[in-house]
Amino acid sequence: MTKRKLKPATLKKLKKKIRHQVLQVLIDAGGKAMNYKQIAARMEERDNKVKLLIVECLKELTQEEKLVEKDKGKYAYDGKPMNILEGTIDISKWGRGYLISDEREEDVLIPKKYVGRALNGDRVLVELYKKKNDWNGKVVSILERKTDTFVGIVNRSNGMVFLDLPNNSHISLFIPKGKDLGAEDGIKAVGRMTDWPESTNNPFGEIIEVLGSEGEARTELDAIMWEFNLPREFNQETLAQADKLKVDVSEGALKGRKDLRQITTFTIDPDDAKDFDDALSYTKLGDDIELGIHIADVSHFVREGDPIDKEALNRGTSVYLVDQVVPMLPEILSNNLCSLRPNEDKYCFSVIVKMDQSAKVKEHWIGRAIINSDRRFTYQEAQEIIDGSSGDHEGELRHLHDLSQKMRRKRLKDGALAFSGTEFKFKLDEDHQPVEIIEKKMGTANQLVEEFMLLANRLVAEEISNNKKNKRPFVYRIHDKPDPAKLTELQRFVGQLGYELKTDVEHASHDLNALIDSAKGKPEEKVISQMAIRTMAKAEYSVDNIGHYGLAFENYSHFTSPIRRYPDLLAHRLVEVYLVGKTILSEAEIEKRNKHCSIMEKRASDAERASVKYMQALYMSKFIGHEFEGIVSGLTKWGIYVELSNKCEGMIPLISMRDDKYYFEEDSFMVIGKRYKEVFKMGQNLKVRVADCDVLKRQVDLELVED
Numbered sequence: 123m124t125k126r127k128l129k130p131a132t133l134k135k136l137k138k139k140i141r142h143q144v145l146q147v148l149i150d151a152g153g154k155a156m157n158y159k160q161i162a163a164r165m166e167e168r169d170n171k172v173k174l175l176i177v178e179c180l181k182e183l184t185q186e187e188k189l190v191e192k193d194k195g196k197y198a199y200d201g202k203p204m205n206i207l208e209g210t211i212d213i214s215k216w217g218r219g220y221l222i223s224d225e226r227e228e229d230v231l232i233p234k235k236y237v238g239r240a241l242n243g244d245r246v247l248v249e250l251y252k253k254k255n256d257w258n259g260k261v262v263s264i265l266e267r268k269t270d271t272f273v274g275i276v277n278r279s280n281g282m283v284f285l286d287l288p289n290n291s292h293i294s295l296f297i298p299k300g301k302d303l304g305a306e307d308g309i310k311a312v313g314r315m316t317d318w319p320e321s322t323n324n325p326f327g328e329i330i331e332v333l334g335s336e337g338e339a340r341t342e343l344d345a346i347m348w349e350f351n352l353p354r355e356f357n358q359e360t361l362a363q364a365d366k367l368k369v370d371v372s373e374g375a376l377k378g379r380k381d382l383r384q385i386t387t388f389t390i391d392p393d394d395a396k397d398f399d400d401a402l403s404y405t406k407l408g409d410d411i412e413l414g415i416h417i418a419d420v421s422h423f424v425r426e427g428d429p430i431d432k433e434a435l436n437r438g439t440s441v442y443l444v445d446q447v448v449p450m451l452p453e454i455l456s457n458n459l460c461s462l463r464p465n466e467d468k469y470c471f472s473v474i475v476k477m478d479q480s481a482k483v484k485e486h487w488i489g490r491a492i493i494n495s496d497r498r499f500t501y502q503e504a505q506e507i508i509d510g511s512s513g514d515h516e517g518e519l520r521h522l523h524d525l526s527q528k529m530r531r532k533r534l535k536d537g538a539l540a541f542s543g544t545e546f547k548f549k550l551d552e553d554h555q556p557v558e559i560i561e562k563k564m565g566t567a568n569q570l571v572e573e574f575m576l577l578a579n580r581l582v583a584e585e586i587s588n589n590k591k592n593k594r595p596f597v598y599r600i601h602d603k604p605d606p607a608k609l610t611e612l613q614r615f616v617g618q619l620g621y622e623l624k625t626d627v628e629h630a631s632h633d634l635n636a637l638i639d640s641a642k643g644k645p646e647e648k649v650i651s652q653m654a655i656r657t658m659a660k661a662e663y664s665v666d667n668i669g670h671y672g673l674a675f676e677n678y679s680h681f682t683s684p685i686r687r688y689p690d691l692l693a694h695r696l697v698e699v700y701l702v703g704k705t706i707l708s709e710a711e712i713e714k715r716n717k718h719c720s721i722m723e724k725r726a727s728d729a730e731r732a733s734v735k736y737m738q739a740l741y742m743s744k745f746i747g748h749e750f751e752g753i754v755s756g757l758t759k760w761g762i763y764v765e766l767s768n769k770c771e772g773m774i775p776l777i778s779m780r781d782d783k784y785y786f787e788e789d790s791f792m793v794i795g796k797r798y799k800e801v802f803k804m805g806q807n808l809k810v811r812v813a814d815c816d817v818l819k820r821q822v823d824l825e826l827v828e829d
Contacts, residue, residue, distance in 0.1 A: 133175075134668060135602055135659075140172065141179045145225050148189060148199040155196040188225075205250040210268075211261065213242040217292040221248045221259050234292060236260035239318060239325075241290050243268030270315045273345045275336060276329070278307040285313040285327060288818075289349065295327035303329040310336045312348050337817060339554035342736055343445050350729040352448050353437055359429040364452040367423050367459055371467045371492065380472065380491040382414060386518060388497040389462055390504045390571050398462040399685040401470070401495050402574060404518040410478050411521065415578040416493050418460040419469035420451070420684040421694040426706060430455070431691075435715065438722025440686035443733040444547075445554050449686070456685045464495045471681075471694050473578040481528035486581050488697065504567040523566060526573040533576075537631040537674040540638060541655055543648075546769050548737050556741040559768055575682040576673065582693065583677035586700060587667055594700050595709035597693045597716060599680045601670040602659035603627050612657050615791050619646050619805055631674065646805030648765065649755055653804065662723075663689050663716035665709055689719050735820035738770045742822045743815035749827055754806045757793050759786040762802055764810055764824055772822030774810065779826065 147164045148156065156164075158176045167173065180197050183189040189197045207230065209223030219232035219240065230248060238261040240246050245266040248259035272295065274285035283302045285295040295313045305311045310333040318325035333348075334341035347354065356364075387403040403414030424430045434450050441448040449456050462468050472491040476484045497514050507513040508523045534540055542564070549558040579599070586596045609625040616623050616637060624633045634654050641647040658672065663680070670678040681697075684690040692715060699706050756763030761773040776784045782795035784802075793802040802808075814823040 134666075135605070136172075137175050137179065140175045141183070142226065144176055144179045145183065145188065145199070148197065149205075149225075151199070153198055155192040155198040157195045157197075161197075206262070207248050207250060207259070208265065209246065209248065211237070211240050211242070211244050211246050211248075213237060213240070213290060213292070215288075215291055219259075219261070221246070223248075230257055230259040232259045232261060237292060238264075239293075240264055241267065241293065267315075269351055271330070271348065271351070272313050272315070272327075273333070273348045274311065274313055276302070276305045276307055276309045276311050284324070285311060285329065294324055296322070296324040297327055297329060301328035303332055305329050305332045308336065310334060310341050310345060339445075339740065342818070343443065343554060343733065346443065346729060346732050346736065347448070349732070350725055352441055352725075352729060353433075356433060356452050357429075360433045361452060363429050364454050367455070369459060369467065369469065376492055378490060379469070380474075380489065382416075382470075382472070382491050383467060383494040385414065385493075386515060387414065387416065387493050387495045388499055388515060388518075389464070389495055390499045390501060390567060393500040393502065396461070397456040397685045398495075398498065399460065400571070400575060400682050401462045401493060402522065402571075403493065404515075404522060407476065410476055410484065411525075413475045413477055413522070413525075413574070414491075414493075415473045415475065415574050415682070416462065416470040416491065417472070417578070417682050417690075417694075418462055418685055419471045419490060419694070420455070420460050420691050421471070421698060422469050422490075423455060423459060424451070424691060426695060434688050434691065435718070438688050438719045439726050441726040441729055443730060444737045445550060445733070450688060451685060460685055462493070462495050464498045467492055467494050471684075471697070473581055473681075475577065475581070477525065481525045481532070483577070483581070488582060488585055488701065490698075501565065501567045501571075502563070504570070505565045508565075508567055508570075519570075522574070523570050526570040527566065529573045529577065530569055533573075533674060534635065537629075539631050539658075539672045539674075540635045541651055541672075543651065544769070548734075548741065556737050559741065559770070561769075576675075579679050579681050580673075580675050580677060582681045582697060583667075583675075583679040586679075586697065587677045589700075592700075592703070594696070594705065595665040595707075595712045596667070596696055596700075597679055597689045597712065598664055598667040599661060599670060599678050599689070600664050600666065600668050601661040601672045601678075602668060603671050604630055604657045604659060608657040611791075612653055614789075615653055615804065616650060618790070618792075618803060619650070621650070631671070645753060645807060649753065649805040652755065662720040665713045665716060687719075688722075689716070732820065736817065739815050739817045739820050739822050742770050742772065742812055743817055745812050746815060747812065749809060749811050752808050752810050752824075754802060754804050754808060757786055757791060757802065757804060762793055762808075764808055766810070770822065772810070772812065772824040774824045774826060778813070778823075 143165050144161055147161050158173060158180060162173050162176055184191050184197065189199060192198050207221060207223045207225055209221045212220045212222060217234035219237045221230040221232060232248060240261045244264050246261050247263040247265060249262045250257045250259050272287050274287040277284040277286050283297040285297060287293055295315060311329050312331040312333065313327040314330050315325045315327045333344050382403060385403045385405055387401050389398045389401045391398055399418040401416040403416060405412040424434060437450045440450045470491045470493050472489065474487040478484055504519060507516050507519050545562040546559050547562060548556040549560055551557050583598060586594060604627065606625065606627055609630055613623045613625050621637060621640060623637050638651055638654065641650045667677065669676045679693050680687055680689045681693045682690060684694055750766040752764040752766045754762055755765040755771060761775045763771060763773050765771050782797050782800065784793050784795050786793050791804060809827040810824040811827050813825040
């Protein structure tokens, strides 16, 4: 088994923690200068390796001008006053704020009266003050607004017009005369903040779009687009450039490309797919096979710095809402020029692999090619052939399936995580109303495509990373080790359900897989899987290649979806120039784009989740008063989350449980009644009734059904 070099990931996480602690020790020291030994003593650290990290952190923080070296080897907190922190403010629906800061591990509570003029997501400076045994904060400066556009409800009162902001409930936009677009009272609209005079309590703004009546599906789905600042239309410059593009298959245009148009090639995609960005080809070479993994050559059409590239970078990724796709690229590219549709000559960036019957890679080639796909399979069609039905290219499909399963087994043996979940989609009518929840079937045909895409992503990353003589910055997809503290929490949680889990980080992936496997087919399987996923770090893009823990790969990138992900497009562009010994972007610029794309990925995920929650609440509003079987999927200090038999999720508010006063015990991860000691645990089966659905807040309220 290949030894996994994940030590840098552990050091990176530990160093980040040490950095927080060092800064906090010196802040608490009140300006007193201290050396690394004194700091280590305050931290109660005796480990010499940790002490070395403290020294490194002190030097870095001094270079960043967050500390000052007052004497040789003695440091003090400098710059901002000791009790000032910088961070992002998260404002609750009750108007309270929470500061999320890089300089402090725990969030800082900001009472409503001290939120001031800050709005949700703003970058702020907060002054700390002692409150009992904890620190609270007060906003003293707004460094950067997250946005200047807001979704709200038009409120006409006493001849004045305001836009009430649900996500910033402590503030309303004042709309001066002539700036309201004639929006009626109670209508949902989008406003832009234009000014906030010192002499006024409310910011000034203007209505820039009227969405429609509150509660209508189209209105609420459009509101989600605005809430997450998702782009609406492509600008004219981008569209004009896209309209000029075409595929040139003349002999001169194909110079430098492998011509693979005569080789058996096909795509496998969901039945509703419109953009086909990957294809597989198959050639028998004696006892070996030559496998082609062909990816749409978007970088041929979208050049560095052109209007399409700038817009694609700005978007970062396509966003898949319940009712629509917000594409990264104009449709003429995503669904036409770049899409690997059957019986059309298409440009590709290809990874050609020579593989033996054990699925071992013997050699590979990466470069540009042209293909002509013979057949478009849906996953269902491919699955039927894999399972024994006759059909086109059945021999090739079954052989590729056999190889992909061997690759998958090896990955899991090497420590890759085997988490999987059931996916669902909503069937909508013409009015965007949900009429049915449909399970997305995931079979081994999906695994076939997944394994070969993983292979391409790994080989591309290895090609760049292993070039020791000419090291170049790249787009790596990294995934850090799990936090040991979170593993301990998971161990305690599954122990209550009768399962055992070791917490050795080095071997955690094998132990987690064994845990998931032991729960397979049991009622608690989904809950255990969800809790295990929560122990994992978030995957992201970086030039710092620390490996991908979840896949058990030392080198990994995103290369196979350039139609819908900008990092893949950037990876294509970098590979193209690196293979001929050139360069186009500095490491700093690549990392800037990596960070931006990680942020855009989260924005897309949050928007997609919001659209699902809205549609879920809308769907369940038809079932108020109906009873469902469910399983406890989450516990908090405010409620018990229950996943229903139809896969929708709702919450039983603790305050609504009148038979006792219930509280959440964090250590045991249970909700317990104070008087009668009734206990609710994760994975517990419950019978519940749909009590209410607040579609606008995307919430489903449940109540217990007594036995």
